[in-house]
Amino acid sequence: MQSFIDDFNLCFVKNGRWEYLLNGLGVTLEVALAAIVLGLAIGFLVAVIRSTHDKFGRFPVLDLIAKAYLAVIRGTPMVVQLLITYYIILRSVDSKILIAILAFGINSGAYQAEIIRAGIVSIDPGQMEAARALGLSYWRSMLRIILPQAVRNVLPALGNEFIVLMKDTSIVGYIALIDLAKGGDIIRSQTYSVYLPYLTVAGIYLVLVLTFTALLGRLERHLRSTGADPVHNNS
Amino acid sequence: MDEILLKIDGLKKNFGSLQVLNGISTDIRRGEVVVMIGPSGSGKSTFLRCMNLLETPDSGSIWFDGVEIVKADEKTKNRVRSEMGMVFQHFNLFPHLSILDNITLAPKLVRGMDKATAEAKAMELLGRVGLADKARSYPQQLSGGQKQRVAIVRSLAMEPKVMLFDEPTSALDPEMVGEVLDVMKELAANKMTMVVVTHEMRFARDVASRVLFLEGGRIAEEGTSEQVFGAPKSERLKLFLGKL
Numbered sequence A: 001m002q003s004f005i006d007d008f009n010l011c012f013v014k015n016g017r018w019e020y021l022l023n024g025l026g027v028t029l030e031v032a033l034a035a036i037v038l039g040l041a042i043g044f045l046v047a048v049i050r051s052t053h054d055k056f057g058r059f060p061v062l063d064l065i066a067k068a069y070l071a072v073i074r075g076t077p078m079v080v081q082l083l084i085t086y087y088i089i090l091r092s093v094d095s096k097i098l099i100a101i102l103a104f105g106i107n108s109g110a111y112q113a114e115i116i117r118a119g120i121v122s123i124d125p126g127q128m129e130a131a132r133a134l135g136l137s138y139w140r141s142m143l144r145i146i147l148p149q150a151v152r153n154v155l156p157a158l159g160n161e162f163i164v165l166m167k168d169t170s171i172v173g174y175i176a177l178i179d180l181a182k183g184g185d186i187i188r189s190q191t192y193s194v195y196l197p198y199l200t201v202a203g204i205y206l207v208l209v210l211t212f213t214a215l216l217g218r219l220e221r222h223l224r225s226t227g228a229d230p231v232h233n234n235s
Numbered sequence B: 001m002d003e004i005l006l007k008i009d010g011l012k013k014n015f016g017s018l019q020v021l022n023g024i025s026t027d028i029r030r031g032e033v034v035v036m037i038g039p040s041g042s043g044k045s046t047f048l049r050c051m052n053l054l055e056t057p058d059s060g061s062i063w064f065d066g067v068e069i070v071k072a073d074e075k076t077k078n079r080v081r082s083e084m085g086m087v088f089q090h091f092n093l094f095p096h097l098s099i100l101d102n103i104t105l106a107p108k109l110v111r112g113m114d115k116a117t118a119e120a121k122a123m124e125l126l127g128r129v130g131l132a133d134k135a136r137s138y139p140q141q142l143s144g145g146q147k148q149r150v151a152i153v154r155s156l157a158m159e160p161k162v163m164l165f166d167e168p169t170s171a172l173d174p175e176m177v178g179e180v181l182d183v184m185k186e187l188a189a190n191k192m193t194m195v196v197v198t199h200e201m202r203f204a205r206d207v208a209s210r211v212l213f214l215e216g217g218r219i220a221e222e223g224t225s226e227q228v229f230g231a232p233k234s235e236r237l238k239l240f241l242g243k244l
């Protein structure tokens, strides 16, 4: 017991080492949340372009670009994408956090796009027809009728992607950004203590994921029970 | 005001190599109730969907209220659609919106009507079909007959110049057909212009000013309901009516 307390003091209290974890957690959350939002924006855009093209043959060039984007992102490892973004594409950018957000957002956008597109395709064509028959334009019908239902249908898959993304950010150490995982690693390198730093880091990730899963589950149940609109709740 | 609301001339539509509409011409006058019958695959739905441009005809013209709409720009087409109501076999209510929001969505978005006015109007229409107490419900909480009455109200909220019905009672349990037909009969009595695809022969007899018999993408026979049901001329029509 005494040795545990000593170890705890060494790893987290001495020299204020707990700050590595706290600051690291902040970085992890900042990168993950911003990347999720960026990924959603890209995902919606690409999904709508792809599904509109598949249905009407419109936007052939954009569709081609979207397909190339999906192929490249999904065909190469995240670490490599991060390194290429850092050392080649955004070499002149100083903020590592910004670089990480862009790399992860662009990566996640590809996966979210395919999830959202599957959601769009799953909606009964009668929904679009009814909206058009009322005089709504194609884009308005998409925004107000199709996408809210599509998102609701793929919420579990989207949530899963968010979780994967959050855990994937643990590789930002590759560009010397100190996130939660890297913070734990630094403590290990300074104290030569292995168990406590890594197990604590793992525990924190687990709590994050479980909390997020619970929140998502509540949102899903809420949407199912009311049939309410996740995007335009007060429309 | 011109007596003819919809003038259709030489309408043709193919799906790939399948010729679905084979040159359809007819005029629909204001206040008229036109019932369309015909065998499955004869093009009834396609014809209806061409009228409000959900399908783009390959050739032919449609004048709606004096304006040619087949070659109109997208903005005009959206406006035209907003002035034509359409009721579908499977209702197509928006499941993520409450009944009230289903009805007020288009008046607010397309017409720019303010929320209070749109809701007051929706409530009045819901009251007329006996569903005022369902305003806050969601579509999945309603029976088929109730859904279809809401779908009719959703169209009516746009104050359309014509209502298009594509087999509005075909997906309903028998005991719910009557409540929907009653709403449609009341519309007809109030001089709404209507084009109705239906197999409900009693309804056709009671309210149709004119019956079109479609066969192979053409109007094979037409006349008053007495003429079409009472004294069919072509063998095809006799055969079709015999099967009902």
Ligand SMILES: Nc1ncnc2c1ncn2[C@@H]1O[C@H](COP(=O)(O)OP(=O)(O)OP(=O)(O)O)[C@@H](O)[C@H]1O
Pocket (backbone or CB within 6 Å): B015, B018, B020, B038, B039, B040, B041, B042, B043, B044, B045, B046, B047
């Ligand atoms: N989007 C489409 N793509 C390809 N073929 C289609 C399409 N819509 C309709 N068709 C075909 O066109 C023909 C006419 O269809 P339509 O739905 O107009 O017939 P209908 O008279 O309404 O038949 P029903 O009584 O079964 O509803 C059918 O052979 C149908 O398979």
Ligand SMILES: [Mg+2]
Pocket (backbone or CB within 6 Å): B044, B045, B046, B166
């Ligand atoms: Mg049909």
